[in-house]
């Protein structure tokens with residue numbers, strides 16, 4: 001019988017990505033809704049890891065014998081003291097458009113040279129197992145904040161996040177290209193290893 005995994009998200013894009021990475025013969029991956037779980041979670045942690053664990057621990061209370069996964073991600077800009085960081089979704093208000101948020105970040109970097117515009121997307125993924133065991137991993141992708149938005153794909157801060165080696169934004173990559181190198185893709189592949197190890201499944 002397949003092992004059940006509940007991914008604590010309501011984002012269809014994240015569900016697709018985790019199914020690509022972890023789905024298959026060993027695991028059945030359910031969203032919170034599919035698992036019949038509905039709970040309000042206050043993400044008041046100081047780090048991506050803390051916020052991810054807050055979510056997976058809370059959902060694990062309702063998930064019976066399933067493994068629960070949760071992620072938390074965001075953008076850190078070095079010249080802005082790692083802002084917006086864990087406040088990435090809430091930066092300038094949840095309802096403010098990313099066109100406005102992105103323009104604001106570019107404006108705040110006025111006069112900053114390319115080499116000092118370093119930034120990274122960070123993603124922490126945690127797993128809580130039915131036996132109480134917990135694992136947390138982190139994936140990152142390094143880049144810099146450009147001077148103008150570029151690209152039509154992706155979401156959030158993708159249009160201003162340029163890759164050092166290609167000088168294009170993650171909004172210019174196809175979903176497959178982005179998943180192959182993204183912070184979330186990396187973290188999901190790392191948590192897969194942790195799950196297989198804890199479940200004694202060889203890869």
Ligand code: IMP
Pocket residue numbers: 071072073074075088089121154155156157158182
């Ligand atoms: P959450 O982890 O889904 O809460 O995402 C936090 C926020 O970080 C998002 O709302 C975006 O603002 C930002 N973010 C996280 N990952 C990405 C990404 O891959 N591209 C662009 N923005 C991202």
